Amino acid sequence: MGNEARLQDILTQLDGGLDAALDRLCDFLRIPSISTDPAHAGDVRRAAEWLRDELTGLGFDAQVHDTPGHPMVTARSPKGDARPLLFYGHYDVQPVDPLELWDRPPFAPAIEDGPKGRVIRARGASDDKGQLMTFVEAFRAWKAVHGSLPTDLILLFEGEEESGSPSLRPFLRDHAEDLRASLAVICDTGLYADGRPAITTQLRGLVGQEVVIHAADRDLHSGSFGGLAANPIMILAQALAALKDGTGRVTLPGFYDGVADLPEALARDWQALDFDAGGFLSRVGLSQPIGEAGRTPLEMVWNQPTAEINGIAGGYAGDGFKTVLPAMARAKVSFRLTGTQDPQAIRAAFQDHVRRFLPADCRVEFHDHGASPASVMDITDPAFDQARTALSEEWGRDAAFIGAGGSIPIAGDFKQILGMDSLLIGFASDDDRIHSPNEKYDVEAFAKGARSWARILTALRS
Amino acid sequence: MGNEARLQDILTQLDGGLDAALDRLCDFLRIPSISTDPAHAGDVRRAAEWLRDELTGLGFDAQVHDTPGHPMVTARSPKGDARPLLFYGHYDVQPVDPLELWDRPPFAPAIEDGPKGRVIRARGASDDKGQLMTFVEAFRAWKAVHGSLPTDLILLFEGEEESGSPSLRPFLRDHAEDLRASLAVICDTGLYADGRPAITTQLRGLVGQEVVIHAADRDLHSGSFGGLAANPIMILAQALAALKDGTGRVTLPGFYDGVADLPEALARDWQALDFDAGGFLSRVGLSQPIGEAGRTPLEMVWNQPTAEINGIAGGYAGDGFKTVLPAMARAKVSFRLTGTQDPQAIRAAFQDHVRRFLPADCRVEFHDHGASPASVMDITDPAFDQARTALSEEWGRDAAFIGAGGSIPIAGDFKQILGMDSLLIGFASDDDRIHSPNEKYDVEAFAKGARSWARILTALRS
Known part of the structure; x- marks a missing residue:
């Protein structure tokens, strides 16, 4: 039976296991792994060990690596003949100050009903434990259906992302042979405006x-x-x-x-986003794009x-x-x-x-x-179109290739040190309040995120 | 006997009375008339009263005027038919911090031997009590020789110059009729470089x-x-x-x-000053005049x-x-x-x-x-050439007409409120340490300053 035939079973598995998956995420969220606060160094390590144990239980060869700072967690699935993929996320979280602005204790997660549906409320729910666990739950469901993990996966979970990743580049250099894959998959981004799924294909x-x-x-x-x-x-x-x-x-x-001018296909994509530059600027009290004459506002912030x-x-x-x-x-x-x-x-x-x-x-x-330098992914790699199709099917609307005006340093590091492009996909929303009190992650983002990865993995393994 | 014939007697009188004049100056310097420090308000008033008494003793009609701040001292000599002149100086002084950098108490004046001759050491010795007293000693000697004060003098001594002169402009407006003369004489400037006497005829x-x-x-x-x-x-x-x-x-x-371009006569004067722009700039670590092309360095700071x-x-x-x-x-x-x-x-x-x-x-x-606005004096007023000749004779070298890059607000106030130009002459030296610890005034500047005023008064009254 081919992978695609089993996809529906995996999705069903994920849907049926959602409550258990939320319980696991809540366990993970209870660990106050604040990487900038030395008083929480033990908690950061505990989160690393929690992840290692979780991954070991799924059949990964998982390890906690000491660094001069907080530990790195790596895990490998069995070798096969598939395209090797490196999945990256981070298990550390931002500080919680000011604590008095939280409606509940930041490390006592709860599922709450919100105006747009259920949310997981806790520090790290969106950034990045919730997103990271969309990977893990997809792998778990795959294994439940296939009987074994997808082969040739490398996982790298960092504990210093919120404190500047001081150990990351040395670790990538020291473990380059073990970590090099043909594509990195990064789950630290968000949906585009109003919930459209998106793949960030270039960063300044x-x-x-x-x-x-x-x-x-x-x-x-x-x-x-x-x-x-x-x-x-x-x-x-x-x-x-x-x-x-x-x-x-x-x-x-x-x-x-x-x-370079924007490739025609991307230009069409960006045009289709109907970016409301006026609305974007008016939210900060401005009204006039100031970039080079003749450029669209999205070009100004993403491609110029x-x-x-x-x-x-x-x-x-x-x-x-x-x-x-x-x-x-x-x-x-x-x-x-x-x-x-x-x-x-x-x-x-x-x-x-x-x-x-x-x-x-x-x-x-x-x-x-x-x-x-800028990170510009080679979108002729079929993985990009395969992932886009998978996302579009899961979310019921066209997924977009988008850009980012800022940089995500890890994407540059993977390119420079390991020679890999990155597939940047995430399910966070603008209203997740990351780095702020009352951080949340939509249960729908968590559920559909895991389903999205199941679809993408299936597409990339077909 | 004409005034000029009596000049030599006045100068002799001044020379013979130098020690007594220094004693009077030291009395004045003992009053800590720091205008910025409310704790010294009584001392400021005491200095005003000391001056009033001194001037009354010489035959002036002297008064202390209350203001919202520190008092003004005015004095008038008998009316006659001479050109009315307004003499301006200030009797307040700068604070003395940091006190520990003074070699002696700042309000215990002493005559010391310095490398270039005797100096009067105290806060205010140069700025402006010493300079102000060159006026007073000249008037005293004139009276001793002539038997009466020069007529048609108005004196205005301020107690807020070191704290921004907040009461000055209102006072000038309120007493405009009493204070208006045909020329102001201001003793709050210095000798030009290396001790050449100078008259400042324009300020930016x-x-x-x-x-x-x-x-x-x-x-x-x-x-x-x-x-x-x-x-x-x-x-x-x-x-x-x-x-x-x-x-x-x-x-x-x-x-x-x-x-306006500099008048030819002034241009020649300034040329004769041999201003060493390189040396001036090199003392602050620079070397290149940056002003408009084609201008001399002195034009850049004084006339541009x-x-x-x-x-x-x-x-x-x-x-x-x-x-x-x-x-x-x-x-x-x-x-x-x-x-x-x-x-x-x-x-x-x-x-x-x-x-x-x-x-x-x-x-x-x-x-x-x-x-x-800029203050540009009308140097065709014969008083300027008369004063220049008098200064040149006293100091044994050509007095210069110079400019100033900064403003001396009182000169502008006299012009705008009372319609008078100012004859700006002073005898301070660059090394007087005004506003700094160990302020001094050269005894020679004090003695020759008073002699200079005797000569200038004589020239203006001829």
């Missing part, structure tokens, strides 16, 4: 750069020196202002090397690179007025990257740009804050 | 303006919104950068209306207007990095004015300029911080 990269302009060796009186001595705020303002031309394009030489000033400081900006010519001025600048833009080349072009504005008697200091 | 004005750009109604994530939503720091940077063109000229329409950014703040500028698109950004900008530039017109032109950079969904907020 990021270069962060601090620039400090030094002029005189002390603050000067602007009466005595104004018009004669260099003003570092003016130098900085001129360098930053010249980063963009009148049409919104970034002016750095070579900046657009590697930036940009230069942004994230912070600036210099001289006296407090109450009242000081007629000072300051000794220095600083700014934090970031570039969101798309396509194959080279972060290091862009950093260098920015530094050259600033130096062109620098008088000979001033100096500039640069501090680097991260550099990661 | 000042317009202070704060600008706040508001974009979204909250800080945004630059991943989700970058390239789509307005960035107030970029708007601000572009507006500020465009204030100057590539040659250093301010671009505001009409900005240079009223700015300028636009300066005195402070800027927006977004996150602390340690590390935040990928934030801030809701707002602010800057403090000032314009130094020359000639007859109109402060209000320039404020309006700047606001219009900023608004041109403002997207329709952002808004701007302006806060005004003072507006005063």
Whole structure:
């Protein structure tokens, strides 16, 4: 009997086991695995061990690996001749402050009736324990129906995602041989607006750069020196202002090397999303897209690179007025990257740009804050269309290929260290209140999430 | 016997009375008339009364006037048919913190031997009690020789100069009839570099303006919104950068209306000063004049207007990095004015300029911080050349007509409220440590200062 023939049995199995699956999730949610708080280090380890035991019980070869920080959990299903897939999630959670804003204790999960249906209420319900368990429940149901786990699965569950993943890259490098698959599957994203299932196929990269302009060796009186001595705020303002031309394009030489127009198929997909830029902006008090002329708003945030000033400081900006010519001025600048833009080349072009504005008697200091290229998945990999079809069937509406304006560092890490693209699928909703009090996950997202993975696994294993 | 014939007697009188004059100055310096410290309000009044008594003893009609703040001291000499002159100085002093950096108690004055000669060491020795007493000692010696005071003098001594002169303008308005003369004489300036006597004949004005750009109604994530939503720091940077063109000229329409090239005679005078711009800048770690091409460095700071950014703040500028698109950004900008530039017109032109950079969904907020025009004295008034000749004779070297890059508000107030130009002459040195611990005044400056006023009075009364 082929895998597809058994899919219906797996879905039935999942539906019948939903209450038991929710009980297991609640057990998992009771462990306060807050990774940023050293007082909870033991709880983080307990969550890792809970997962290991759960996976071992399903027939995985599961292990807890010590790191300089919190443990990594890995698990492997039996080897076969299928396409190896790496599933990634994280079992640590955000802190719960301010505790008084929670309607119930954050680590005493409960199923509640909400206006849109039942929800699982607890810290980590959505981010990421609930999502992670959609994997596990799909594997469990598969095994119940097939009698064995899908072969050639590698699982990697991290305990430091909410504290910056300091151990992740070294761990990927040290265990590259064991972890390398042909595709990663990441369950840390959400549904698109109004509940449409989505696969994030491209994420912008990021270069962060601090620039400090030094002029005189002390603050000067602007009466005595104004018009004669260099003003570092003016130098900085001129360098930053010249980063963009009148049409919104970034002016750095070579900046657009590697930036590609959106493939026609994706352009059609994005068009079909009917993104309401006006509504999106009006929720934050704005109304006008400011990106490059001729681009759609979704292109501006998902497929176009940009230069942004994230912070600036210099001289006296407090109450009242000081007629000072300051000794220095600083700014934090970031570039969101798309396509194959080279972060290091862009950093260098920015530094050259600033130096062109620098008088000979001033100096500039640069501090680097991260550099990661964009993640653009190869959507000609049939897995993407197979997963899209599976999602569309499960949710009863067309799944979308979408982009993301921010980065999900793990996708870049998998690409750079393990050479894999990522299939980014998740079932979180905008109203899940992740990182906030009263976090929840929709029971429907949990149930249909597990069913979605059963469908996707079946499609990828056909 | 004419006044000029008696000048030598006055100078001899001053030389013979120097020790007694120093004793009187030390009495005055013992009164801790710190105007910013309410605990010293009684001392400030005591200093006012000390002055009144001193002036009454010389035959002036002297009064202490209450104000909402510290008192004003006025005094008048008998009326005659001479040109009325208003002498201005201030009897309050700066605070003394940090006290532990003083080599002796700040209000226990002493005559000390210094590397360049004797000095009077105390708070206020130079700023401005010592300078003020050069007036008084000149009047005293005049009376001793002539038998009566010079006629048609009005004296105005303020007790709030070190705390922003809040009562001064209302006092000038309320007593305009009594205080109006044909020329003010102000003793709160210094010798030019290396001790050359100088008359400050022009001071730049000042317009202070704060600008706040508001974009979204909250800080945004630059991943989700970058390239789509307005960035107030970029708007601000572009507006500020465009204030100057590539040659250093301010671009505001009409900005240079009223700015005049330096009259040829002054240009020659300034040239003769051999201003060492390189040395001036190198003392603060710089080397390159940045003003408008084709201007000398002294023109840049004394005769050219300028636009300066005195402070800027927006977004996150602390340690590390935040990928934030801030809701707002602010800057403090000032314009130094020359000639007859109109402060209000320039404020309006700047606001219009900023608004041109403002997207329709952002808004701007302006806060005004003072507006005063430049003070440019009419040096065809013969008093200026008479005073210059008198100074040159006393100091044995050519006195200079100089400018000042900053403003001395009292000169503007006299012009605007009383319609008088000011003869700004003082004998302070750069190394007097005014406002700092161990303030001093050179005994030579005190002695030659009083002699200078005797010569100037004689010249103006001839």
